[in-house]
Amino acid sequence: MIKLHAGIDxxxxxxxxxxxxxxxxxxxxxxxxxxxIPQSFQNLFKELINDQTDIxxxxxxxPRMPIKKLRTxxxxxxxxxxxxxxxxxxxxxxxxxxxxxxxxxxxxxxxLAESPExxxxxxxxxxxxxxxxxxxxxxxxxxxxxxxxENLAYELCLNNFTDGVKDMLDASVAAITVYEFVNGLxxxxxxxxxxxxxxxxxxxxx
Numbered sequence: 001m002i003k004l005h006a007g008i009d010x011x012x013x014x015x016x017x018x019x020x021x022x023x024x025x026x027x028x029x030x031x032x033x034x035x036x037i038p039q040s041f042q043n044l045f046k047e048l049i050n051d052q053t054d055i056x057x058x059x060x061x062x063p064r065m066p067i068k069k070l071r072t073x074x075x076x077x078x079x080x081x082x083x084x085x086x087x088x089x090x091x092x093x094x095x096x097x098x099x100x101x102x103x104x105x106x107x108x109x110x111x112l113a114e115s116p117e118x119x120x121x122x123x124x125x126x127x128x129x130x131x132x133x134x135x136x137x138x139x140x141x142x143x144x145x146x147x148x149x150e151n152l153a154y155e156l157c158l159n160n161f162t163d164g165v166k167d168m169l170d171a172s173v174a175a176i177t178v179y180e181f182v183n184g185l186x187x188x189x190x191x192x193x194x195x196x197x198x199x200x201x202x203x204x205x206x
Contacts, residue, residue: 002134002182003055004028004048007174008041009140009167010062010122016041017164019171020048025154025179030171032163037121038128045132053131059138059178060129061170062122064196066112067092073193075100082192090114094137094190094198101204104142109195136181136188136199140173146202152176177201 006020015034018041022028029048033040049056070088075081077100082093095106109119129135154176161168180186180201187204188197 001055002057004057005175005179005182006045006056006058007138007140007171007176007178008058008060008062008125009164009171009174010060010118010125011164011167012118012121014164014167016121016125017160017168017171018044019168019175021154021172021175021179025176027155027157030157030160030168032160038124041125042128045129054133056132057134057136057178057182058129058132059136059174059181059199060122060125061138061140061174062125063092063109063119064126064137065109065123066115066119067109067195068111071096071193077101092190092195093193094188094196097189097204098139098142098198103145103200103204104139106139134178134182136178137196138174138177139198139200140170140177142198143173143177143201146200147180152180152201154179 003023008018010016015032016037017032019030020028073082075096076083090110091108098104181199186201188199191197
């Protein structure tokens with residue numbers, strides 16, 4: 001049984017923030033990690049769960065991995081199918097679906113060499129947490145839009161917000177997104193390209 005739901009907002013300048021709620025959507029803890037970030041997250045979560053890696057679900061607001069080559073597959077929403085083109089583009093198929101359904105505007109994933117530093121940090125955090133079975137990529141901007149009219153409530157604690165209000169709010173939305181997803185209310189999109197999926201708080205029908 002998953003008891004904790006964590007969200008991580010990834011960015012460089014102020015470090016990364018995290019927000020954690022329990023199975024009742026109540027606040028557990030939050031904070032900032034600024035040094036040895038991937039390893040520090042690994043240590044933080046292990047300490048919280050006493051090494052029971054299957055009782056925490058983690059949502060990370062960053063791409064799981066870089067692309068290896070430019071994409072030639074494009075999604076036709078009207079026909080609900082993928083089509084091949086000669087045009088080459090950055091981005092993964094999970095991001096294409098998010099954009100095709102006008103849920104949010106992705107920050108298209110690039111090759112490792114061309115990825116900005118915050119994306120590279122995200123790749124490293126995913127790698128550091130590979131022993132945890134429930135680690136998901138989330139996209140708070142998409143979550144805001146999908147649940148904006150639902151009066152969805154969870155406990156919001158303003159601890160540690162002053163270092164970056166929007167960052168910490170995104171981390172909290174990452175946590176509630178994971179909560180909704182693991183409780184069967186959401187879906188994962190993408191993945192056929194082998195480059196990871198994005199977990200959403202609500203279902204879309206492809």
